Amino acid sequence: MKKFNVLVMGYLLLMTIGVFAQQTSKNLSKIESDSLLIAYSKTTNIVFPFAIKSVDKGSPDILVQKAKGIENILQIKAAQKGFLQTNLTVVTADAKLYSFVLNYDEESPQLNLSLNKTKSEGQEIYFSDENINDEDVQEYSKLAFYDKKKLRGEKERQYDIDFSLNGIFIRDEVMYYRIKVTNISKINYDIDQLRFFIRDTKKVKRTASQEIEITPIYILNNVVKIEGEAENTFVFALPKFTIPEKKFLSIQLMEKNGGRHVELYVKNKKLVQVTVLPKL
Structure with missing residues (x-):
């Protein structure tokens, strides 16, 4: 009798799984790639x-x-x-x-x-709607460049390239990131990209991780090459943002036609150490 009960229970379990699978498949619709x-x-x-x-x-x-x-x-x-x-x-x-x-x-x-529109025909390109004065951004970028207050601890050195975030400033809705790149080697460093991403905490290479790129509004001293045994200090003006838990700011420096890529990982506790620039 016990054996019979076990068989009945097993049969009912299989039937339940089958019904659930059928219901689930009906509720799912495939999104084509x-x-x-x-x-x-x-x-x-x-x-x-x-x-x-x-x-x-x-x-x-x-x-x-x-x-x-x-x-x-x-x-x-x-x-x-x-x-x-x-x-x-x-x-x-x-x-x-x-x-x-x-x-x-x-x-x-x-x-x-x-891509095909799903709404009535209208504007083809959508610009950011922040009301930002370009001239003010340029002037505040200069203030951030010359400000003597420095952020410590955000530095990475690889391949004789020093890559450091040594200042974070804010004025109104714009943040200013002061970044210094020093080429210790004798070989010129041609910059392919210097970009900012908000990412999930570090993932193993080749796994998918969500990322959001932050596009600069303006770049002060935007050179494309760091000569051998020379340096350059950039100021990147970015829309104001903070970082949620379990995410970090990634700042990537990539060499054109080369492999000397350097990356900084900045957490929110460092980003809040911001200096307010005086009003113009």
């Missing part, structure tokens, strides 16, 4: 119908950024020639998810794409 060909030496531009809110890439072998000052254009290119197939997920302001499978094609990449 679009195939996208990108290159190392060319940039692919995608125009979305709404502002981009988050971007999730499946591999560090691709580079992604929003077009400067424009909220609904995404720019994509390969960071590694011949990368393995990967994916990209984008969420827009209308809470719609877009999925792309990315493949490498140096000869014939897709360069300019516009």
Whole structure:
């Protein structure tokens, strides 16, 4: 009798799992992915119908950024020639998810794409709506450059390249990040990118992690090369932001046609050590 009860219970359990699986499959709808060909030496531009809110890439072998000052254009290119197939997920302001499978094609990449609108025809490009005076931003950037107060502890040295964040300043809705790059080597350092991301806490390479790029409003001393045994101090003006728990600010410095890449990881407790610039 006991054996019979066990068999009955097992049968009922299997029936329950089967019914649940059928109900779950009915509730799920598949989101199709679009195939996208990108290159190392060319940039692919995608125009979305709404502002981009988050971007999730499946591999560090691709580079992604929003077009400067424009909220609904995404720019994509390969960071590694011949990368393995990967994916990209984008969420827009209308809470719609877009999925792309990315493949490498140096000869014939897709360069300019516009996604179908889900609303009435209207504005094609959406600019950030912060009311920021460009002239003021430039003047405050100079104040941040010459300010004597220094932030300590945010420094990284690799390949004879010193990369340090030595000042964070704020005025109104703009933050100013003072960054010093010192080339100790005798070989010139050609800058490919110096970019800011809010990221999840460190992940193992090649796993997907959510990241949001912060695009500078203005850059003071924006040189493209650090000569051998020389230095440069930049000031990056960025929209005001703070960082949630379990996230950090990543500041990436990447060498053009080289491998001397350096990265800083800055937590929120450091970002709040900010100096208020005097009003002009």
